[in-house]
Amino acid sequence: MTPDELYALLPAVHRRRDAEQGGPLYALLTVVAEQAAVVEADIERLYDNWFIETCDDWVTPYIGDLVGYEILPRIAAALSDDVTRAAGLPAAAVPRRDVADTVVNRRRKGTLALLEDLASAVAGWPARVVEYRRLLCVTQPVRRYSADGADARRRRARGTLVNVRDAGALARLGGPFDALARTVEVPRAGSVRRVGRYGVRSVGLHLWRLRAHAVTRAPAHCLDRDRACYTFNVLAVDTPLFTAPVPEPSSFHIADESNVPEPIGRRALADRLYDYYGPRRSLCVWTGPDPEADVVRLDRIVVADLSDWRFRVGADEVAVDPVLGRLMLPPGTAPAHGVRVTYHHAFSGDFGGGEYPRPEPAADGPAERYRVGPGEDHRSIADAIGRWRAEKRAHEHKAEAVVEITANEVYEDLTDIRLDPGDRLTVRAADGVRPVVRLSGRRDEDRRRVLAITGSASPDGSRATARLVLDGLLVTGGGVRVRGGVGELVVRHCTFVPGWELEAGGTPLAPGAPSLDIADSPVRTEIRHSVLGAVTVAARDGRAPNRLEVYDSVIDATGSEASALGDPDGGEADVVLRARCTTVVGALRPHAVELLENCLLAGEVRVGRLDQGSVRFCWLPRGSRTPPRFHCEPDHSGARAAELRFAALRYGAPDYVRLADDCAEAIRRGGDNGSEPGALHHLFQPQREDNLRTRLAEYTPAGCDPGLIFVT
Known part of the structure; x- marks a missing residue:
């Protein structure tokens, strides 16, 4: 109902007197109409929440409870946290599809294909189920040896010697598609460490997490x-x-x-x-x-x-x-x-840039869009920025612009970005595109290739107001240098290659070299869903420290002994740091921290000020100098029980910054909601695994012994 409709319901005498007094009653009804619209929208949302197809994520556990869907106790406790609810745990721990298929799946209990469907619906992992009983060597009955048909030929194939000329079968040896016959595996009775893969009751569910x-x-x-x-x-x-x-x-x-x-x-x-x-x-x-x-x-x-x-x-x-x-x-x-x-x-996940869908944040105002790529108005990023600057000088209202790259190209022309006070520039990749910015031209005073971001000082000497957003870019060949009056730098879904660039074997060309260098600039830096090399921030005499916020990202100095965050000389970085769900490889030396939460800090941690900030649910080496810590490892569980191990720490490897499978459970479940800390916190892999094991026990028939086998 609009304000005019409410106003029309009043008697004419009241409307006439209201008009004579300047319309205060109409203004009041405008506020009432806004609140009525909010109530009406909430009522419509409540109706949508009655159905599993249209309900909100937080309603899914309650609908599941109506159909007998069991939720693990620790997941139910985590769902009661509003922060966890906003982080996406309900969708991962209580999948909408699994709740909807609960009744149907109970009717399919005992079928092999159901186990694969459960892995996809409950954990979101592709899977292949293998019934190992069919791969066991058996003595062939003589009376059936001469029979014909598919079943007879399959029986004759079991128990034969391996054909060493069959390269395809040998290449699949030991994997999920291995079809070679095996003798029965009989472990020690009552063994809890090894139940035996090749047995009469064994069924394996091979899972792909990457x-x-x-x-x-x-x-x-x-x-x-x-x-x-x-x-x-x-x-x-x-x-x-x-x-x-x-x-x-x-x-x-x-x-x-x-x-x-x-x-x-x-x-x-x-x-x-x-x-x-x-x-x-x-x-x-x-x-x-x-x-x-x-x-x-x-x-x-x-x-x-x-x-x-x-x-x-x-x-x-x-x-x-x-x-x-x-x-x-x-x-x-x-x-x-x-x-x-x-x-x-x-x-492992959708961060660091790529062709995965990335939400485009709402613009602060009307922004001019300059498209770069084959068939577009501009062939290079520098041309688009140059045209924006030229038009901005002619039309002062064009201070906000978006340079959008529409093709998977390599751009070597971008050497510097200059910003005037009040500029708001976004350089982003279009959805489904991962452009590469190769720094191959300009070098700074240390002969390093850099992308120079320079802000002009405001005429009245007020605070810097220029803002730059880099979204969806892969920067290689050098680092990014920020100088001058840049008020805010936002890096989203980007990769600044650790070590600048990689050699043929994947080793960094410049280990420990800074990917982001900030000096003489009051910039507030925000990093989200990105992979960066080392970050250096130089002190500004007599001025407040810069602010650095890092979320769901990786800061990789290419070695635990190198400086991941510090000043150019390896000392203390002049920043106040706030980091959540971040993996840091290298030494961390900020001036102060506001909050470190759900982080993996694989290097020395030295915080300058200890009278502010807190560290929660993190892993950091023993002897670290930090503000008060809460439920951090290995302080909480002991050094032997919480040794940090990664599957890979070389950028470009499929298992990059993923915790090793033999990593301590205290770390794998050390987050505030039972998930793993670090950049892969948002995947909620421990909860997915727990849910899947529970569902397998529920839907597997008696006499069958299912097991999870992680392939990648």
Whole structure:
């Protein structure tokens, strides 16, 4: 109901007298109408919350309780926390799909395909179920040996010797798709450490926790133009290629290699090239800019081992190595326009930039948009920024602008960004795009390649008001330097490559070098869902410390002994730090902290001021100098029980900053809501695993012993 409708309900005499007095009654009804609209919207929302398809995430556990869906006690306790509710735990711990399918799944109890569906619905992990009883060696009955049919042939295949000429079967040995026969595994009676995988009652559920992230029609990096040697990854590092999973045809289908994000082996690619290769499949190669005419045909692709680049490529062939992420053309045939590739790589979560969907924050006001890319008005980022500055000088109201990059290109023209007081500039990648900014030109006084962000001082000497947002960019080849009157710097879903750039083996070119260098600037820096190298902040004489906020991100100095946050000389950084759900590799030396929560601090921690701030639910080395700590490891559980271990700490590895499987449970569940601290806190993997084990025990028939086997 609008204010005019409410006003029309009043008698005419009251409306006339109200008009004579300037309309105070109409103003009051305007406020009443706003509140009535809020109440009406809430009533409509309550009706939507009656149904599992339309309800809010926090309502899902209550609907699940109505149909007998059991919630683990520790998850129920975590759901009572409003902060946890806002962080997305209800959607991860109590999946909407699993609640909706509860009744149907009870009718399917005892089927193998149900276990895969449970893994997808409850934990969100692709899975393959294996009934190990069918892989055991058995003595074949003589009277059935001469029978024909599929069952008879399958029985005759069990218990045979391994064919060493079958390279495909040997490549799958020990994995989830291993079909070779085994003898029965009989562990010690009552063993709790090893129950035995190959047994009559054993069923294994192989789970893939890593996700396959796509890179579509991006430039391949040329290592040797004369020999036409390329890497799929534009950072010139070896990257294993992964399968782009395709949906299973039905709910009764058992997953195969095309349905899970499995690393692509050389033998698998050679045997089933048509399943993996193509513009909309796991990988594809183009030798020119035309997406239709320049695609390399399937019959030209050969699978080879390019570990030493000695493979001799035929005249009309393109060699591909999926294990190393390399490709090779005939010598002397490197195309002038370069080689473009589509491939998939594995990573734990959606942060650091990529083709995953990123929400676009609401603009503070009307912003002019400048699009960069093939077919757009601007071919380079510098051209778009230059045009914005020129138009801003002619039209003072154009102080806010968005430079949007629409293609997976490599941009080497961006050397500096200059901001005037009041400017609000956003440089972002469009959804589904991961552009690369390679710093290859300008160098600073220390001969380092930098992207210089410089703000002009305001004429009246007031505080800096310029604001810059970097969103969805991959910056390599150097660091970002901030100087002058920059009031705010926001880094979202970006990667500033730790160590500036990577060598062929993945080692950083400049270990410990700063990816973000701030000096003589009052900038407030906010980092979200990003991966950065070291951060240095120089002190400003007689001025308040800068403010640094880090959320759901990684600060990687490429070594625990290097300085992850400090001043240029390795001392104390002139910042007040606030960090949540962050992984820091290297020494952390801020002037003061406001809050450190759910963080993994793999390096020395030295905080200057101890009379402010707090540290909660973090892991940090013993002997660290911090403000008061609450429920931190290893202080809470002891050194032996809480030793920090990562699966990988090299940027570019699929398991980057993921906790190792043998890491202590006190760390894996050391967050404030029972999840793991660090940059992967938002995945809620411990809760997913607990929920899945509970559902397996509920839906597995008696006499069956299911087990979880994590593949990646």
